[in-house]
Amino acid sequence: MAAIEASGLGRDLPGEVPVTLVRDIDLAVEAGEFVAITGPSGSGKSSLLYLLGLLDLPTAGRVRIEGADTTGLSPDQLAAIRLARIGFVFQFHFLLPEFTCMANVEIPIRRLGALSDAQARDRAAMLLDSLELADHRRKYPDQLSGGQRQRVAIARALANDPAMILADEPTGNLDTRTAHLVFDLFRALARDQGRSVVVVTHDADLARMADRRIHLVDGRIVD
Amino acid sequence: MALPLGLHIALQHLLHRRRQTLVSLLGVALGVAFFIAISAMMQGFQRDFVARIIDVQPHIIIKDEVREAPMQPVERAYPGGAVSLRGLKPMEEVRGIRGARNILATLEDLPGVHVAPALSGNLLLRFGGKDLSVNVTGIDPARERKVTHIEKDLLSGSLDALYTTSNAIILGEGVAKKGGIRSGDLISAVSPVGVVLKMKVVGIFSSGITLMDNFDTYVLLKKAQVLQNRTNVVNRVNLRLDDVELAAPLAAQVERQFGYRSEPWQEQSRNVLGIFVIQNAIMYSTVGAILIVACFGIFNVISTVVFEKTKDIGILKSIGFRDRDIRRIFVTEGLIVGVIGTVIGWGLGWGLIEFMASLHFEMEGFVRAQGFILYRTPVHYMVSAAMAIASATLAAWVPARRASRLNPVDIVRGS
Incomplete structure (x- = not known):
């Protein structure tokens, strides 16, 4: 059973002149697999990622998460799946500026509510430690470097121990060395922890670090 | 956390x-x-x-007025009939509450109700070259003290002095001040019908309600009847109730029973x-x-x-x-x-x-x-x-x- 499976996936933007973001996507990502989605800008990479992550709804086809069809689920049900099973990382870290790194990582855990406050703290600390951010727990996002912030964002994505991590240009704002470190991290999340990792990037060098590359042109998978 | x-x-x-x-x-x-x-x-x-x-004024005032002109007998006999009366001339009658004695007796029998008759009218006071137009109310002190607050509001003198002094009058504080009148002064009182009396001020009251203090005076009921030249006439019956809330329903009942306009305190102070x-x-x-x-x-x-x-x-x-x-x-x-x-x-x-x-x-x-x-x-x-x-x-x-x-x-x- 694939972690994420898309079949005949398409997304049109309605309007006087309808715009097709992606079409006819058939794709399966297995557990423990690290997949890179590449393509020129405007090729629909991000749109595809949002569809796979249930942030956006397809206008054609369907997405199965761990074997379960998500077609027709209510927004609240989709939110519940995202909360428990999917972790997002974006180009901008999107950390809440009023909260410390610890508190930022705790937010998804507390929202899920499966752990006590003390357990949530422990888990957030553990995640930050594992990303070598132990010294920065009490700092606010604007006190960190770009790479550190992105690692906090990854810790937050991992907060509820999701089966899949979806990242949209996660290294877009990072220098090459830091970008490689982040990609190493993604690879480890897939290989060592058995998570499915899907990363959108326009950087061919970085994409080479993935197990599999999917190239998108004009909303379709090529080669 | x-x-x-x-x-x-x-x-x-x-x-x-x-x-x-x-x-x-x-x-x-x-x-x-x-x-x-x-x-x-x-x-x-x-x-x-x-x-x-509520404290100072009577809770209900029965006046010698009716709310609407009474219907002519022929109109009563043929209600809705094609009856038209023209050139009607109103009958001249002495104003006042007819059968006041009867009304007083009836109401006095009700529990929790105190009743006092009164005759009110206008009066011109003359003192030291000043003329003051005031309201004068003839009261029966023994009954009045159970119905209004006048006795407790007296700054000087007493209500009983109305009995003991002939031609006695009690003035509101504002009236006394305007006229420069003090307790014990003799003043001339001229009524609208032309009766002139020398009256002695036996008391001054202050109710705290500006309008009353500036314009109200009290004399004995008999004296008011003399001033108005209306022997034995009463044009008001004042009621005080133990339960203030009953004023409106009782007033309505009195009006139905006796036909005279009865105003509960809410209506008196409607403005x-x-x-x-x-x-x-x-x-x-x-x-x-x-x-x-x-x-x-x-x-x-x-x-x-x-x-x-x-x-x-x-x-x-x-x-x-x-x-x-x-x-x-x-x-x-x-x-x-x-x-x-x-x-x-x-x-x-x-x-x-x-x-x-x-x-x-x-x-x-x-x-x-x-x-x-x-x-x-x-x-x-x-x-x-x-x-x-x-x-x-x-x-x-x-x-x-x-x-x-x-x-x-x-x-x-x-x-």
Whole structure:
């Protein structure tokens, strides 16, 4: 059973002149697999990622998460799946500026509510430690470097121990060395922890670090 | 950390916008404070006034008038018939309540009802070259003291002096002051029918109700009948009830039974009570306006937060916050401003009331007082809290709904 499976996936933007973001996507990502989605800008990479992550709804086809069809689920049900099973990382870290790194990582855990406050703290600390951010727990996002912030964002994505991590240009704002470190991290999340990792990037060098590359042109998978 | 997550986020938003939050808090607080202070002042005055008129005036006055001209016998005999009377001439009759003795006896038998007859009219007082036009009421002191407050309001003299001194008169404080008249002075009284009497001032009263003090005088009933040249005539019957609330129904019953116009105290003071209604309307619209302004403050701060926090909303939604979780965060922010603003407003309002209570000045309107008459009640605090919190929540609802409808894809795609 694939972690994420898309079949005949398409997304049109309605309007006087309808715009097709992606079409006819058939794709399966297995557990423990690290997949890179590449393509020129405007090729629909991000749109595809949002569809796979249930942030956006397809206008054609369907997405199965761990074997379960998500077609027709209510927004609240989709939110519940995202909360428990999917972790997002974006180009901008999107950390809440009023909260410390610890508190930022705790937010998804507390929202899920499966752990006590003390357990949530422990888990957030553990995640930050594992990303070598132990010294920065009490700092606010604007006190960190770009790479550190992105690692906090990854810790937050991992907060509820999701089966899949979806990242949209996660290294877009990072220098090459830091970008490689982040990609190493993604690879480890897939290989060592058995998570499915899907990363959108326009950087061919970085994409080479993935197990599999999917190239998108004009909303379709090529080669 | 024990705070619920939504509340935690809401508090952080407000704490990071201290100045704006403070301004909206102040708006709510001022609205609440003014409401409490103005309500205390207005209701204090109104309740005091009602208490005074209930205390001072008769609860029901039966007058020698009828509300509508009586129907002609022929009209009564053929109601709705094609009867038309023309050139009717009204019959000249001596005014007064007919069968007053009978009415008095009937009403006196009712439990909890005290009755006194009176004859009221006008009088011109002459003293030291001054003419004063006043109302004169002829009373039966023994009965009157059970019905009105006149005896307790006497500053000098006594009600019984009306019996013991011939041609005795009691003046209102304002009448005495205007005429420069003192207790014991002899004054000339001229009635509209031309009777002239030398009268001796045996008492001066002060009721606290300006109109009465400035224009009312009292003489013995018999003396009033002489002045008006209406022997044995009574044109008013005054009633006092043990239970004030029964005044309106009893007045209606008396009017049905005897046909004479019977006015309960509410009707006697209808002008003033009507002004109170307008007064209250003005007060509530003023306070309402303050609260509306406060609401705009809240609306403004939360709209700003929503606008500034668009990215946060996007990430929270992508993490898995539902629309209603987002909405709750921002409504909570309005609620927090409403609740804290209310508590501050309670303090301010209490302080304002105590400040007003400490002021002393002479005031003369419908009634005389030496400062603000304040009515303190928890009801004002509760009502203001309910209004403030409800409007704060409502003001937050609009931007909160907008926030909850933001599409996370539009936000995170910003990259």
